[in-house]
Amino acid sequence: xxxxxxxxxxxxxxxxxxIEICNACRYCESYCAVFPAVHSKRAFSDGDIQQLSNLxxxxxxxxxxxxxxxxxxxxxxLPKALAEVRQESWESHTQPGGIAKLFHRSGVSLxxxxxxxxxxxxxxxxxxxxxxxxxxxxxxxxxAMVMLFAPAFILxxxxxxxxxxxxxxxxxxxxxxxxHVAGAFGSIAKMKNLSGGHGDGCNxxxxxxxxxxxxxxxxxxxxxxxxxxxxxxxATLMHYGLDMQAPxxxxxxxxxxxxxxxxxxxxxxxxxxxxxxxxxxxxxxxxVWGGEMAFxxxxxxVSTSGLALYFLRETSxxxxxxxxxxxxxxxxFLLMPFSKMVHGFFRLAALIRDEQCKA
Amino acid sequence: MYSAVYNQEADNNMVDLRANYDVIVVxxxxxxxxxxxxxxxxxxxxxxxxxxxxAYRGGNSRHTRNFxxxxxxxxxxxxxxxxxxxxxxxxxxxxxxxTDENLAKLAIRSSEECYAxxxxxxxxxxxxxxxxxxLSRTNAFFMGxxxxxxxxxxxxxxxxxxxxxxxxxxxxxxxxGDRIVSxxxxxxxxxxxxSPRAVVVSSGGFQADVDWLADxxxxxxxxxxxxxxxxxxxxxxxxxxxxxxxxxxxxxxxxAVAIDGRAPKFDGGIVTRLDCVPFSVVVNKxxxxxxxxxxxxxxxxxxxxxxLVAAQPDQVGYVIIDSKSLxxxxxxxxxxxxxxxxxxxxxxxxxxxxxxxETIDGFNQACTEGHFHPTELDGLATQGLTPPKxxxxxxxxxxxxxxxxxxxxxxxTYLGLKVDESAQVQGRTGPIENLWAAGEIMAGSILGxxxxxxxxxxxxxxxxxxxxxxxxRYASN
Numbered sequence: 001x002x003x004x005x006x007x008x009x010x011x012x013x014x015x016x017x018x019i020e021i022c023n024a025c026r027y028c029e030s031y032c033a034v035f036p037a038v039h040s041k042r043a044f045s046d047g048d049i050q051q052l053s054n055l056x057x058x059x060x061x062x063x064x065x066x067x068x069x070x071x072x073x074x075x076x077x078l079p080k081a082l083a084e085v086r087q088e089s090w091e092s093h094t095q096p097g098g099i100a101k102l103f104h105r106s107g108v109s110l111x112x113x114x115x116x117x118x119x120x121x122x123x124x125x126x127x128x129x130x131x132x133x134x135x136x137x138x139x140x141x142x143x144a145m146v147m148l149f150a151p152a153f154i155l156x157x158x159x160x161x162x163x164x165x166x167x168x169x170x171x172x173x174x175x176x177x178x179x180h181v182a183g184a185f186g187s188i189a190k191m192k193n194l195s196g197g198h199g200d201g202c203n204x205x206x207x208x209x210x211x212x213x214x215x216x217x218x219x220x221x222x223x224x225x226x227x228x229x230x231x232x233x234x235a236t237l238m239h240y241g242l243d244m245q246a247p248x249x250x251x252x253x254x255x256x257x258x259x260x261x262x263x264x265x266x267x268x269x270x271x272x273x274x275x276x277x278x279x280x281x282x283x284x285x286x287x288v289w290g291g292e293m294a295f296x297x298x299x300x301x302v303s304t305s306g307l308a309l310y311f312l313r314e315t316s317x318x319x320x321x322x323x324x325x326x327x328x329x330x331x332x333f334l335l336m337p338f339s340k341m342v343h344g345f346f347r348l349a350a351l352i353r354d355e356q357c358k359a
Numbered sequence: 360m361y362s363a364v365y366n367q368e369a370d371n372n373m374v375d376l377r378a379n380y381d382v383i384v385v386x387x388x389x390x391x392x393x394x395x396x397x398x399x400x401x402x403x404x405x406x407x408x409x410x411x412x413x414a415y416r417g418g419n420s421r422h423t424r425n426f427x428x429x430x431x432x433x434x435x436x437x438x439x440x441x442x443x444x445x446x447x448x449x450x451x452x453x454x455x456x457x458t459d460e461n462l463a464k465l466a467i468r469s470s471e472e473c474y475a476x477x478x479x480x481x482x483x484x485x486x487x488x489x490x491x492x493x494l495s496r497t498n499a500f501f502m503g504x505x506x507x508x509x510x511x512x513x514x515x516x517x518x519x520x521x522x523x524x525x526x527x528x529x530x531x532x533x534x535x536g537d538r539i540v541s542x543x544x545x546x547x548x549x550x551x552x553x554s555p556r557a558v559v560v561s562s563g564g565f566q567a568d569v570d571w572l573a574d575x576x577x578x579x580x581x582x583x584x585x586x587x588x589x590x591x592x593x594x595x596x597x598x599x600x601x602x603x604x605x606x607x608x609x610x611x612x613x614x615a616v617a618i619d620g621r622a623p624k625f626d627g628g629i630v631t632r633l634d635c636v637p638f639s640v641v642v643n644k645x646x647x648x649x650x651x652x653x654x655x656x657x658x659x660x661x662x663x664x665x666x667l668v669a670a671q672p673d674q675v676g677y678v679i680i681d682s683k684s685l686x687x688x689x690x691x692x693x694x695x696x697x698x699x700x701x702x703x704x705x706x707x708x709x710x711x712x713x714x715x716x717e718t719i720d721g722f723n724q725a726c727t728e729g730h731f732h733p734t735e736l737d738g739l740a741t742q743g744l745t746p747p748k749x750x751x752x753x754x755x756x757x758x759x760x761x762x763x764x765x766x767x768x769x770x771x772t773y774l775g776l777k778v779d780e781s782a783q784v785q786g787r788t789g790p791i792e793n794l795w796a797a798g799e800i801m802a803g804s805i806l807g808x809x810x811x812x813x814x815x816x817x818x819x820x821x822x823x824x825x826x827x828x829x830x831x832r833y834a835s836n
Contacts, residue, residue: 027629064510067628
């Protein structure tokens, strides 16, 4: 009789071993998008496993429901196995990979990078020619900011698009139709894959107790971020299209978007960080815990310093707050391809691919 | 002898074994939890003594996936309708009449209201799983399976103030006349004697006690695999039957199916099933066929194959298929043994090469032309072959060839305590006034032989609720 090989050589191999056990069981079918995708196949290529890993939102429902977790000899821990593959799929598709690995895995490096960026801004503000603009534009002109931030935003986005192209090839993606995109955004809008399938949420911060806290905090973070992004986009349009110069009043679109988005983003990121402290680190990729935590806190610094900048603009702290906020934003932009931020892009791709496979 | 113990596993609750519990529930699976929740809701101070560690709590309920539920019209995840009459007829078919009609009908009728009760107490349901469409009308599937159900019930019970001790092994219930006066339990290496007002026993059958199985089956039982928990050793069952309580069910029988021979000795659960027998040729270790592989659709035949394999030398069988059939059945947890020739496959499976070749050649020559239909009885039968293959008989001739070993996997035992309609345990001269039973430990009353998917969970839920309620009522008087 042949011995069963339980030793695994790598993350994908381990995930495949576990997925094949799941495919013979199927009890978790309704929790999320991962299981129907598993049950539609009999064999799993490396690309299939990477696709499944990016479909997984680490809600952990399957772990606590599983009759085969340790100490059972099958030793299932699918949230962890998929988290490790997912992490490696991001790092392997991003150029330069070494930088991605550094910032994903080291919260200290990420934090130092933010400090450096803030210091750079302090220096830039000092040397920048003082303009006649109002508010903080008197410290740094609109044009100077655009010269700095336009490339710092566009180049990282290009890098992310490159890595997505590689991912799309790896998983065998096909040409994208409108309905695939609509389906994927529908799922993201409701964060359906953190609902547990029954709407009670995930098993994240208190073992097998279901809760929607993580889903709500993530929604606050995501919608808060999108509102802030909308604020900047609207302001850009107003500046160049309508020749309406900043600063804008409270009842203007940039301010309404920016303040509500900043509040949501601050609350959401603080909530996510606190849940992350309670959650079992053994059900995710423990190698990137620090990098993920630093990233969440970076978003918190971005939003909170932005709010402070608005509310304390008349005080003597303006100079320092501006440097901190712009430094954090600069660091965030530059780190987008090399931090947890990529999860959103890969997940969108994975959900689009999942829609294609369902069709 | 008495002491307060710090119970780390039960969410750091202090469990005071000196406390006067109204109801003690022995066991920690579905029936035990339904009993404890019902007792606590009726106001009883309740303690669960679960023999397994927390990671393995829940007995065989951990491995279940659905319960069979009567309903008059489409209800949540259940399609169409499933009447009391049809449900009862299904039960009569599998048990061939070995049932207690009153208890059976009580379980069936109560199953419908169980659905809402389960949802209220934290269980979530999902539509019938892919590959199990035939059950979508009769069986409601637990989202995440039985362990998720068990988790939800433990949370509900603990929120109701039920105390839980894990790794608490009950060794003896002391009977005086028509009363249980105390319970002996071993916990953290110490003996404790507890005296609750009422007791519910729901500690399962004895299928994990291989020596006991061997008493009934002979030494062949040593080669059986136990599909579920290693903690159902029947200690309480044996103790009570030894004290002249009425028993039901054939003490020598167990429900056994044929499973992947590479499954672990215990706790392999659902994934070790193999659904490929109808598309295969099955031989014993001598390379000889021994039964009609295509007698009926697999859900109706997998149970008899446990016994068929148990009767073969070394209690092992070998399933041989070719590449034509590889994707016709649910994926197996371990990949099949693969070979390009039958000779190579015989080598890998350690089967006599010449005999295997002869058996397959003989089978192939007996195959006839006809329409093959994998999901229904297609009548594609062998001609002039003994034993015949009555359906799905296609030659094994398209490499690569695949093989699996088959072993007997024991699911549960039939021997149990006799109860009445209030789940009260019966002595020779009448009921034991403060003892109730629920779950596998009394299921033999209703399921005297055979098996009906999801009915064990129905029995556990219905009688667990009754037992908990009755025990609490007794304790409050």
